[in-house]
Amino acid sequence: MESARSHRKSIANDVVSTLPLYRSAPALEVRLEDFTLFAMDRLRVLKGISDGLSRGKKTEEMEQLAKDLWRANMRHPQASEVVNKDIISHFVLRLVYCRTEDLRKWFLPMETALFRYRFRHETAEAQRSLMAEFDLSYKAVSNSEFESVKDKLCQVARSIGMSLPTADAIFYKVPFEEVPELVAGRRVFIHKGHAYVASTQVVSLVATQFRSHLSKALILTNRKWTSTIREQEKDRLAPIVEALCTSYLGPDYSQPKGFSEISLKDIDDLVKSSFPLCMRHLFEKLREDHHLKHGGRMQLGLFLKGVGLKLDDAIAFWKAEFSQKVGAERFDKEYAYSIRHNYGREGKRTDYSPYSCQKIISSTPGAGDHHGCPYRHFSEENLRAALNKMGVDGRAVENVMDKVQNRHYQLACTLTFEAVHNSSCDSGINHPNQYFSDSQKILQSKNHSDAKINKLGARENS
Amino acid sequence: MTREEVEGGRDEMEIDGCEQREANAIPEGFDANYLKIYYGKLFPHADIYKWMSYGNDGKHPGCDQSYFGRREFSFTLENDIYLRFQSFYGAYELENSIRENCPVKIDIGPVYSVDPAKRRAYAQTGDNVFTPVERELIFDIDITDYDDVRYCCSGADVCFACWPLMTIAIKVIDTSLRDDFGFNHILWVYSGRRGVHCWVCDGKARRLTNEQRGAIADYFRVYKGNENSHKKVSLTGHALHPFLARSYTEVLRNFFELKLLPSQNLFSTEERYEKILDMIHDESVKSELRGKWQENRRSTSKEDINVIRWEQLKILLQSGKQKGQGLRRGIEEIVFSYTYPRLDMEVSKHMNHLLKAPFCVHPKTGYCPLLNNSQYGLPSATLYILAFIFQLCTIGTLGVYPLKVALFSISSVLGHVCVPIDPKKCEEFDPTTVPTLSKLLQELNMEGAKSEVENDWDKTSLGKSIRFFRTSFLQPLLKSCKEEIESSYKTKLQHSKNSINW
Numbered sequence: 001m002e003s004a005r006s007h008r009k010s011i012a013n014d015v016v017s018t019l020p021l022y023r024s025a026p027a028l029e030v031r032l033e034d035f036t037l038f039a040m041d042r043l044r045v046l047k048g049i050s051d052g053l054s055r056g057k058k059t060e061e062m063e064q065l066a067k068d069l070w071r072a073n074m075r076h077p078q079a080s081e082v083v084n085k086d087i088i089s090h091f092v093l094r095l096v097y098c099r100t101e102d103l104r105k106w107f108l109p110m111e112t113a114l115f116r117y118r119f120r121h122e123t124a125e126a127q128r129s130l131m132a133e134f135d136l137s138y139k140a141v142s143n144s145e146f147e148s149v150k151d152k153l154c155q156v157a158r159s160i161g162m163s164l165p166t167a168d169a170i171f172y173k174v175p176f177e178e179v180p181e182l183v184a185g186r187r188v189f190i191h192k193g194h195a196y197v198a199s200t201q202v203v204s205l206v207a208t209q210f211r212s213h214l215s216k217a218l219i220l221t222n223r224k225w226t227s228t229i230r231e232q233e234k235d236r237l238a239p240i241v242e243a244l245c246t247s248y249l250g251p252d253y254s255q256p257k258g259f260s261e262i263s264l265k266d267i268d269d270l271v272k273s274s275f276p277l278c279m280r281h282l283f284e285k286l287r288e289d290h291h292l293k294h295g296g297r298m299q300l301g302l303f304l305k306g307v308g309l310k311l312d313d314a315i316a317f318w319k320a321e322f323s324q325k326v327g328a329e330r331f332d333k334e335y336a337y338s339i340r341h342n343y344g345r346e347g348k349r350t351d352y353s354p355y356s357c358q359k360i361i362s363s364t365p366g367a368g369d370h371h372g373c374p375y376r377h378f379s380e381e382n383l384r385a386a387l388n389k390m391g392v393d394g395r396a397v398e399n400v401m402d403k404v405q406n407r408h409y410q411l412a413c414t415l416t417f418e419a420v421h422n423s424s425c426d427s428g429i430n431h432p433n434q435y436f437s438d439s440q441k442i443l444q445s446k447n448h449s450d451a452k453i454n455k456l457g458a459r460e461n462s
Numbered sequence: 463m464t465r466e467e468v469e470g471g472r473d474e475m476e477i478d479g480c481e482q483r484e485a486n487a488i489p490e491g492f493d494a495n496y497l498k499i500y501y502g503k504l505f506p507h508a509d510i511y512k513w514m515s516y517g518n519d520g521k522h523p524g525c526d527q528s529y530f531g532r533r534e535f536s537f538t539l540e541n542d543i544y545l546r547f548q549s550f551y552g553a554y555e556l557e558n559s560i561r562e563n564c565p566v567k568i569d570i571g572p573v574y575s576v577d578p579a580k581r582r583a584y585a586q587t588g589d590n591v592f593t594p595v596e597r598e599l600i601f602d603i604d605i606t607d608y609d610d611v612r613y614c615c616s617g618a619d620v621c622f623a624c625w626p627l628m629t630i631a632i633k634v635i636d637t638s639l640r641d642d643f644g645f646n647h648i649l650w651v652y653s654g655r656r657g658v659h660c661w662v663c664d665g666k667a668r669r670l671t672n673e674q675r676g677a678i679a680d681y682f683r684v685y686k687g688n689e690n691s692h693k694k695v696s697l698t699g700h701a702l703h704p705f706l707a708r709s710y711t712e713v714l715r716n717f718f719e720l721k722l723l724p725s726q727n728l729f730s731t732e733e734r735y736e737k738i739l740d741m742i743h744d745e746s747v748k749s750e751l752r753g754k755w756q757e758n759r760r761s762t763s764k765e766d767i768n769v770i771r772w773e774q775l776k777i778l779l780q781s782g783k784q785k786g787q788g789l790r791r792g793i794e795e796i797v798f799s800y801t802y803p804r805l806d807m808e809v810s811k812h813m814n815h816l817l818k819a820p821f822c823v824h825p826k827t828g829y830c831p832l833l834n835n836s837q838y839g840l841p842s843a844t845l846y847i848l849a850f851i852f853q854l855c856t857i858g859t860l861g862v863y864p865l866k867v868a869l870f871s872i873s874s875v876l877g878h879v880c881v882p883i884d885p886k887k888c889e890e891f892d893p894t895t896v897p898t899l900s901k902l903l904q905e906l907n908m909e910g911a912k913s914e915v916e917n918d919w920d921k922t923s924l925g926k927s928i929r930f931f932r933t934s935f936l937q938p939l940l941k942s943c944k945e946e947i948e949s950s951y952k953t954k955l956q957h958s959k960n961s962i963n964w
Contacts (some may be wrong), residue, residue: 158701176643177670180677186703190681193644193666281690294808333542364807367607367688378690 018083019118019126021133021210022090022217030088036240039096041073042089043244046110053113054358054410054430066117095229095237096244098222102353108218112211119203127202134209141171141196152189153196160187165198172197172205179204262308264317270307274439276413276432277374277386278360279303285370290325295363295371297335299355301342306354306433311343356431357410375400375409392419494540494564496877496899497823501561503918504902505821506928511553513663513936514570517943524951532595534571534578536816537563547578566825569816572597573668594813596669599645599662599678602809602817603631606656610689611800613726613734618656620893623725628658629888630717631803634709635660635682636885642705643678647939649931650883652896654824658883659817663939665946672812679810681705684802695741695799697791709802710794718797719772728800729771732756738775741799743790747778820931823877823899881927882935897923 030038048069052062074089076082090111097107119127141149146169153171157164165171176195182188182204188195197205230238262270271283282300286292292300297318304314315336322331337346344351357373365372374383383404387397396419403412413429421442429435501507511530512519518529535548535556545563550556560568572594574581581592605628609616614623632650639645639662647663670678684706687694702710722728729735735755742748755771779792809815877899883891902922909921919925 152704155701155704155707159699159703159706161699177666177674180674184677184680186681186705189704190642191644192641364683364686365688365690366686366807367610367804369688370690374690377687382690 018086019115019122019130020083020087020090021130022087022214025091026084026087028084028088032236032240034085034088035092035237036244038085038089039092039244041085042093044073045069046093046107046114049110049113049117050106050358054361057407062113063117063120066114067121070114070118092241093244094218094221095225096241098218098225099241104215104218104222108211108215111214112207115210116203116207119206124199127206131202131206134206139173141173145173146171149189149191149196152191153198156187156189157198160185162198162200170199172199172202174205178208180208264309264313267309267317270436273443274436276429276435277390277416278372279432279436280390281374281386282370286321290321293369293371295365295369297338298342299360299363299371301339302352302354303432303436305343305352307436311340311345314343315339354431354433357413357429360432361409373409373413375404375412376407380404387416390416390420392416496903497564497566498561499903499906500823500899501564503906504922504924505560506919506931507557507560508553509928509931509936510819510821511556512940516663516665516668517940517947522944522947522951524947524954528577529573531577532575533573534816535819536569536571537565538567538569539563539565547581549578568819568822570819571816572813597813599667599670599675600810600815600817601635601660601662601679601682602653602657602806603628603635603660603803604653604657604806607804607806611726620656625893626717626721626889627801629891630713630801632658632660632883632885632888633713634803635805637708637712638682638705647935647942648885649820649935650885650888651820651880652878652883652891652893653818654822654878654880659820659880661817661820665943675813676807676811679805679807682803682805683807684798685804695795695802697795697798699791702791702794706794706798710797714797714801718801719769722800723768723772724766727768729755729768735771738796741796742775742779742792744779744792747775750778751775818880820880820882821927822880824880825877879924879927881924882931884930884934897927 045066049062049066052065057065074082074085076085093107093111097103119130122130146153150165154164156162173194173196176183176188176190176193179188179195179197179201182197182201183190183195187201188197190196233241271280275283279300282292282296285296286300301314301318304317309317318335318339319328319331322335326334340346342352360371361373361376363372365377374386378386380401384397384401387393387400392400396415400412400415400419403409403415410429413435414425417425417429417435417439421439423442425438427434429438514533515530518525518527520527531549531551533549534546535550537545537548537560539545545565548559550559571578573596575591575593575595578592605612605615605620605624606617608624608627612624612627615621636648636650639648639660645662645664645667649661649663651659651661653659684697685694686696697706701707727734728738732755739748739752742751751771751774754774775796776793809817878893878896879899879902881896902924905922906918917925917928919928
């Protein structure tokens with residue numbers, strides 16, 4: 001934890017690498033301004049990475065992006081202070097982002113991603129020394145064992161477009177649990193519970209360890225914060241810590257604000273005018289099939305909650321649809337409870353937040369599902385058809401499809417928004433409820449100006 | 463999803479199968495009596511207890527006495543009353559509760575950090591102290607997920623032509639779990655109607671995190687997408703990953719060419735072959751084949767038209783590759799689309815997902831799978847009808863039960879028991895001959911007099927399943943659990959000895 005003791009001690013720079021592992025908080029003195037500024041600089045880097053990921057950038061692009069972001073934001077006039085800034089900013093952000101599950105869920109993957117990209121840029125020697133820090137009993141595969149599995153290793157390499165392992169290639173044999181993403185992507189040969197990891201894939205091993213360590217550290221930090229520090233620091237650090245995170249993540253739409261209370265009779269019009277494509281599709285399928293599978297119910301249900309649909313109206317809405325397929329009684333028995341649960345009226349009463357674009361894009365709709373992001377999950381023809389139905393055609397559709405091909409799904413949605421509403425959306429779409437509220441804002445201001453014009457007209461004519 | 467799916471841990475949670483229960487007309491009380499007898503005499507309570515304790519039965523000083531009590535069970539009672547977070551101190555309590563409650567369905571959840579019945583006391587601290595700590599690695603394969611590639615049945619129906627899809631799914635996944643992941647204690651169970659469940663019970667598997675489970679599920683995932691997306695199977699690269707290659711050469715290719723092709727008539731109509739043509743990326747190949755097949759309606763050769771057309775397709779695709787058509791593995795993509803296992807990812811990814819316990823009776827199966835419009839109606843269908851009518855007469859309580867309904871919804875009478883499947887002999891498994899509740903009770907009645915048989919279930923066809931469960935799954939599992947407990951106990955003793963030495 002940060003401490004303002006006068007005990008000064010700067011960290012000896014690692015000879016080989018300047019990539020810290022953030023194992024323990026440094027006993028450093030930090031000025032209050034630096035406390036904030038360093039953290040904000042690092043936050044910019046993490047935010048940039050987050051944006052890049054949600055745009056579906058490939059790994060090489062991300063590595064370059066991370067490098068650029070780091071260079072742009074994490075400099076310091078005194079060269080000797082660069083590493084300190086790195087470390088201090090990390091620990092400050094730990095404090096900021098340890099406090100709720102949502103915050104941790106964002107911070108953990110971003111820091112891990114940052115670490116991973118920086119690791120890849122280190123020299124092989126630096127990487128090896130970093131690996132040693134992790135205290136992992138890696139076994140480099142012996143020559144004889146290598147010979148026995150060489151065929152399979154080559155097969156894997158060919159299947160993922162990696163260069164074939166040469167005779168002197170180093171492979172590490174680790175329990176498969178230590179490289180979950182390599183396993184998930186079928187990028188390693190697995191045999192009897194062991195994965196054969198190429199030296200170019202080592203970053204995966206290290207990143208997993210980094211992440212698990214940071215995850216535990218965040219929980220501990222949270223405990224310390226809640227039990228002692230928050231109170232001690234309530235006049236000094238606490239306000240800074242609280243401000244640092246809310247300024248960034250943006251609204252989560254779990255509590256609908258302002259005008260957004262909608263009633264059932266308005267729904268069909270609202271779907272056409274203000275729903276983003278993902279929700280429109282779900283809604284239409286619901287009307288068509290009188291049913292949606294779990295993923296669809298969650299995505300659409302929480303969205304409707306965020307849009308301002310009250311619980312009773314929600315129940316009436318889903319019941320009207322589902323009872324046409326399963327009957328009113330079965331609806332009451334099997335589905336009503338979970339709607340109440342989504343609204344925080346049952347069980348442990350969590351008020352679940354509507355899903356953000358990032359979450360929706362990364363979902364995996366399967367057979368019979370209709371949730372997910374149409375820009376990502378639909379085939380080209382289906383997407384074009386859907387866009388046409390929304391009233392987007394001609395050149396606008398081509399622009400959207402172009403974004404889709406480059407995997408900029410949120411940009412594609414933004415362009416759709418702009419085409420449908422005939423006005424620009426500078427902030428870009430990050431959340432379906434944001435699409436809805438921005439849409440409503442535009443439509444309502446149009447109504448006001450129309451009303452004004454009518455009034456003017458009336459006045460002139462009178 | 464039902465209300466069952468939402469309580470509990472931070473992740474959303476689902477239970478399989480609840481969605482597709484069909485409405486049918488059964489006189490009340492009919493099942494309850496049968497179930498009571500089943501739970502009283504046949505359900506293997508003690509075996510389930512032994513399994514779920516994983517060796518922590520109190521006999522060894524290294525046992526964790528709290529282990530069994532931290533496991534969640536859930537009961538679905540008649541009238542859809544649902545009891546979650548049930549937990550028990552031991553075998554006696556478990557059996558007692560099942561017999562008293564007579565649940566229509568029993569689900570098994572994870573082992574939590576604390577006794578589920580006491581979870582409220584811990585939920586307040588907000589520190590996530592009530593959380594799953596162990597859970598078998600589970601898989602759920604449901605034949606309804608294959609509806610777009612089977613023409614014989616749809617929905618909950620299963621027949622001889624499409625059940626083999628489940629068989630090969632078992633083969634592919636089971637081999638990989640053992641050879642690739644090194645798991646040994648794997649139980650496959652018939653889910654009672656239209657699919658199979660898999661329970662991987664090694665200690666390593668039970669302690670996997672959600673992320674690791676997700677990784678394994680993704681490793682197995684090939685089929686992506688649904689009616690909205692286009693490419694559902696995408697296999698690129700100069701070679702297939704060894705796992706996929708092995709699955710293809712050892713199981714999928716032959717199954718596709720020798721069994722599925724003819725039995726599902728995949729090329730026999732335009733609608734069907736268009737589906738396959740849709741999967742081909744090379745436009746010229748597509749149109750050439752289309753042209754050939756549109757003209758050639760009448761088949762001059764005696765060979766199966768599906769086989770002929772498949773050969774034609776293969777030849778064209780292969781020659782295309784030589785022209786440097788690139789990395790699309792067109793033939794494999796088609797075979798994988800039709801045959802590769804389709805898992806329910808959500809079931810496997812979350813520790814807190816509940817799954818139906820083996821040896822449950824599937825409630826109210828609705829239509830008899832034999833009496834659909836499948837071209838594979840079997841002569842034994844008549845036997846079933848006769849058997850049912852016979853039972854109506856003998857039981858007598860159903861005098862008013864409309865005969866018409868009786869002929870076509872041999873429902874509660876055919877409550878299949880969720881029996882284990884031997885992966886080594888999974889081709890022999892026939893879902894239509896799985897013991898049903900009424901059959902078992904009949905057998906019990908008939909053998910009732912014989913007292914030299916120790917267990918009631920041994921008098922019935924359930925005996926075989928229970929014995930298989932014990933010898934090929936439970937006993938090896940318990941042996942390995944005991945060894946684990948023994949060795950970690952020894953290590954602990956060693957440590958404490960070392961720390962005492964100054």
